[in-house]
Amino acid sequence: MDNQTESTTYKISGIHCNACVALINMELEEAGLGVITLNTEKQTLLVPQALSDQIQDIRKALAKAGEYSIQQIS
Incomplete structure (x- = not known):
């Protein structure tokens, strides 16, 4: 599995x-x-499995950018 x-x-x-x-x-x-894909139409982030342990870093980056939050959908 890749x-x-x-x-x-x-x-x-x-x-x-x-x-x-x-x-x-x-x-x-x-x-x-930067390897995270932001789909603006669907307002989703596609996070590679290799970065899944960095979700707190992703949340911090979003908080620094503004009042954004994320919720896992798949």
């Missing part, structure tokens, strides 16, 4: 506009989490 292709999807709350998306992307990259 861990690089496995991922977990999280619903992200608080996205209102493209500026929100830019802030989130910037904070994720600054935290070294």
